[in-house]
Amino acid sequence: MIERKLKLGGIIDGVGWSYFGWRHPDIPANASEKIDFYVEKAIQLENAKFDTIFLADVSHIGPGMIPHYLSMFEGISILSALSMVTHSIGLTATIATSYADPFTVARQIASLDKISNGRAGWNAITSNPGGLANYSRTHLSKSDLYPLKEEFLVIVEGLWDSYEDDAFIRDKKSGVFFDPSKMHSLNYTGNYFSVDGPLNISRSRQGRPVISQAGTSSAFMDVAARHAEVIMVPGDNFDYLKGFTVELKRRVENQGRSPNDLLIMPSHSPIVGKTEKEALEKLREIESLMPIGHRLPRPQLLGSAEHVAEKIEHWYRAGVMDILLIRQDYPAGFEDFIKLVVPILQEKGIFKKEYEANTLRGNLELPYPENSYKE
Numbered sequence: 001m002i003e004r005k006l007k008l009g010g011i012i013d014g015v016g017w018s019y020f021g022w023r024h025p026d027i028p029a030n031a032s033e034k035i036d037f038y039v040e041k042a043i044q045l046e047n048a049k050f051d052t053i054f055l056a057d058v059s060h061i062g063p064g065m066i067p068h069y070l071s072m073f074e075g076i077s078i079l080s081a082l083s084m085v086t087h088s089i090g091l092t093a094t095i096a097t098s099y100a101d102p103f104t105v106a107r108q109i110a111s112l113d114k115i116s117n118g119r120a121g122w123n124a125i126t127s128n129p130g131g132l133a134n135y136s137r138t139h140l141s142k143s144d145l146y147p148l149k150e151e152f153l154v155i156v157e158g159l160w161d162s163y164e165d166d167a168f169i170r171d172k173k174s175g176v177f178f179d180p181s182k183m184h185s186l187n188y189t190g191n192y193f194s195v196d197g198p199l200n201i202s203r204s205r206q207g208r209p210v211i212s213q214a215g216t217s218s219a220f221m222d223v224a225a226r227h228a229e230v231i232m233v234p235g236d237n238f239d240y241l242k243g244f245t246v247e248l249k250r251r252v253e254n255q256g257r258s259p260n261d262l263l264i265m266p267s268h269s270p271i272v273g274k275t276e277k278e279a280l281e282k283l284r285e286i287e288s289l290m291p292i293g294h295r296l297p298r299p300q301l302l303g304s305a306e307h308v309a310e311k312i313e314h315w316y317r318a319g320v321m322d323i324l325l326i327r328q329d330y331p332a333g334f335e336d337f338i339k340l341v342v343p344i345l346q347e348k349g350i351f352k353k354e355y356e357a358n359t360l361r362g363n364l365e366l367p368y369p370e371n372s373y374k375e
């Protein structure tokens with residue numbers, strides 16, 4: 001067993017992941033499409049030594065969607081911009097396999113990985129079938145989504161190994177730019193995709209981007225057991241998460257992989273105060289923005305900083321929280337967590353005080369993936 005410290009991730013979702021959060025006076029009403037807002041949050045998370053920024057996504061919208069989804073940035077574009085104002089924090093984008101094209105996604109995430117000097121991650125989700133209509137795939141249905149995702153991942157992983165690590169020589173004197181014997185074609189033909197390769201970009205300092213996945217079904221677990229390194233899960237039920245983690249790690253071992261190489265990342269929206277009373281006041285403040293009769297589901301991480309830190313330690317030690325992923329329902333949510341909870345986690349010795357690496361893989365203490373073509 002590797003004794004990893006707790007890892008932290010922050011989801012930046014502009015005006016928030018709710019219907020009414022945008023009404024708070026401290027949230028710019030256009031935060032979801034305001035680059036300065038994203039830059040400020042990214043720097044705030046990096047100063048607090050978070051391991052990754054994480055962006056969720058949506059692929060089809062209608063008038064009933066949360067305000068954030070109605071007008072927002074595309075993930076790779078915004079993370080490329082954020083890579084220029086950060087140095088150590090990871091940059092993880094969500095792109096649904098159900099809608100995208102594997103060669104393009106492999107290229108985009110690998111480019112982000114090189115632009116950021118080894119900090120890219122990809123959250124590969126199926127998303128729900130609604131988006132098929134936006135991507136000329138109405139001939140497919142829900143039952144196609146996981147078989148298609150499996151093919152998609154095999155292709156992207158294969159393309160990321162197109163060049164062995166020492167393929168590029170770039171010797172001006174001899175005129176040798178690269179070694180063609182270290183360039184590999186994929187020549188993949190499946191039911192959904194056919195891709196020859198190779199991909200026209202070399203590997204990054206972290207070998208290849210870190211693959212996250214989010215979902216809950218048995219079909220999800222089977223694909224994740226083969227391809228995922230980080231699993232995003234809802235953080236609202238400890239007992240459920242415990243059972244889910246045991247079952248998923250069993251499937252990972254059945255694939256011949258070490259369960260240590262898969263990190264469980266529940267997402268939470270903590271509301272923290274110096275005292276429990278202060279935290280409850282913040283909760284009421286958000287609820288006052290909602291129409292009468294509406295209430296927020298009670299956050300798992302609600303209360304005084306000490307109480308919240310203890311709960312986090314409990315989840316971490318129980319093996320169901322390798323990474324705590326937080327979003328902010330309360331406008332000062334990141335700030336409160338960073339000022340009040342992070343120092344307690346550091347005091348307990350479960351969260352780092354300084355970055356020990358500056359790749360995402362290094363931050364997460366995941367192994368370096370050797371190129372599959374290496375002899």
Ligand SMILES: Cc1cc2nc3c(=O)[nH]c(=O)nc-3n(C[C@H](O)[C@H](O)[C@H](O)COP(=O)(O)O)c2cc1C
Binds near residue numbers: 057220232234
């Ligand atoms: C924790 C979590 C996060 C998710 N994030 C997204 C997202 O950002 N965008 C999206 O379109 N779907 C998202 N989904 C939906 C999944 O992609 C998938 O459609 C859903 O979980 C149903 O599949 P399943 O039954 O295999 O879990 C998320 C699901 C979970 C459980």
